[in-house]
Amino acid sequence: MxxxxxxxxxxxxxxxxxxxxxxxxxxxxxxxxxxxxxxxxxxxxxxxxxxxxxxxxxxxxxxxxxxxxxxxxFIDTHIHLPQTGMVGAYGEQLLDWLNTYTFPCESQFADPAHAAEVADIFIKELLRNGTTTALVFASVHPQSVEAFFEAAQKLDLRMIAGKVMMDRNAPDYLTDSAESSYTQSRALIERWHGKGRLHYAVTPRFAPTSTPEQLTLAGQLLGEYPDLYMQTHISENLQEIEWVRELFPERKGYLDVYDHYRLLGERSVFAHGVHLCDDECARLAETGSAVAFCPTSNFFLGSGLFNLPMAEKHRLNVGIGTDVGAGTSFSILHTLNEAYKVMQLQGARLSPFKSLYLATLGGARALRLEERIxxxxxxxxxxxxxxxxxxxxxxxxxxxxxxxxxxxxxxxxxxxxxxxxxxxxxxxxxxxxx
Known part of the structure; x- marks a missing residue:
């Protein structure tokens, strides 16, 4: 031996x-x-x-x-690197919270030194809480991805991350363009995707902050690199859903926006899904897409309760997500505590073995990494x-x-x-x- x-x-x-x-x-x-x-x-x-x-x-x-x-x-299927410094920001629901706290905090990642400092803190927090793989939103700045991957590579971690794509409905200091988001994402893919245990995720923040042109190019990237990941948000907040209807009146609903731009697939993970309907769950399952269940942040922002039994009915892949910084803890254990309460409020039970599954093998299946982790x-x-x-x-x-x-x-x-x-x-x- x-x-x-x-x-x-x-x-x-x-x-x-x-x-x-x-x-x-x-x-x-x-x-x-x-x-x-x-x-x-x-x-x-x-x-x-x-x-x-x-x-x-x-x-x-x-x-x-x-x-x-x-x-x-543990596997965290939804978390934000740039929001580490604003965990526990008081008093808002999703859309106001983004404008009041999130966007100013993320603007600091234009500074590579700041990005490197936070990446170090962020990874130490993940590991301290037992998270060995995470699907990570960086900021709109390519240097935020560089900093995260450099820190993860030093420890040979299996991590997935991507530069946020956001070309409208956000402050000028935090937007890119459809073309620059494509070019910058492509450069990051070429440099980092598949390097060691690192993977890249195409990352449109959510439908309201991307033009049709940007979403088209996001779908193009997925076509050009078939083993890429895609991460975004969906149906977290009722105001958000109404906003999507106003911005995309030609589409049948929120999920149909992403479907139209070819963003559904076996490595696509949609965060939250609090207000998904049966047909949307069925379509996500049909395309092999997954949902990240983020109970802590859904409670914190007052967004609602994720319907896990409905997802199970459709055999939809589901992982657990802390969603720091709307989520208030890096701890998957703490997040599973909240997930249990979400089920209790809906008259359902969450067994400890289902919780273990969500935090480990379920997350791996959501990320199509069950052969590795x-x-x-x-x-x-x-x-x-x-x-x-x-x-x-x-x-x-x-x-x-x-x-x-x-x-x-x-x-x-x-x-x-x-x-x-x-x-x-x-x-x-x-x-x-x-």
Missing amino acids: PANRKAYRAALLHSLADPAEAGIEASYEYFEDGLLVVEDGRISAIGHASELLPSLAADVEVSHYRDALITPG GDLRPGSDADFLVLDYHATPLLSYRLRQARDIAEKLFVLMTLGDDRTVLQTYAAGRLVHQR
Whole structure:
């Protein structure tokens, strides 16, 4: 056995399937005393410690966590790099919030030094909270993407990001043009897409801030580079939806705007979708598109409640998104706590295993990366977390009352936060230690 192998002993838990489709029992795999073996940045074995330990060579280092749970790294399918400095901005709903707080904050990213400083803070926050992959909105400035990718590359992180495209209905100091957005995006794609574990996302902010010309060129980019991602916002706020109707009266609805400009597809992720209808969910599923469920920001901006059962009915891929800075925490655990409440308010239940799925394998499927991340299967990238059962006195006490892994998992998602993440590994490398 090669000397570069390492092994990690703890309770192990990962998703195998969507509980809504496979049922709870078939949706996960759990080893109460498990062993995870990592080689060259990938997982090479997973199983019961008693069965795998005898097969290890004497010189293989084994890290033993006696009161911890190892899970796949969390996947954040919607978050904004430039809004890190305005988390917790008071008192507005979406459209006023953008004008009052967001646009002035994003203007600072014209300065490459500022972009680099925030990218460093942003990535440290992601890793501190156990997020190993994120789909990231940068600002309209190409240097914001450069700064983020440079910081992510140093740690060999699997990250996806793109320059915002925005050529109308925003301050002059923050708009590009249809042509410049295409040219700048193309240059960033050529430089960064597929470099290491980095991917590029074509990023029109949302329909109201892009002209038909810009949306046309966004669709053209997706045609020119078939494995690109596309990210934007949809149906977050009722005023926003009405605004889209006024701007695009020839289209049947909000989703139809994106559909018309060829922005739907297997690597297209639409944030929020709070007010989607059945037909729109069906069309998203038909095209292989995905939705990022962002409960924390939907509560914070008063946008509404995402209808997860409707999405499940159509087998629409859904991931979880923190949506910092309208979302008030980088923590996926905190975000899942809010997601549970969203379901409760609609008379539905969100099982802890569905929550785990949304945060890991579901996010990977939304990003079409399930062959690489999202679970602990052999062959997957070794992106994983060590969650500490004794992170806080209350968590420690509460977990002593837990009867099984389902209850433990739910308590972690209800009481957990960044303190719960003891260690974060990316491609087998320790990138955060609490």
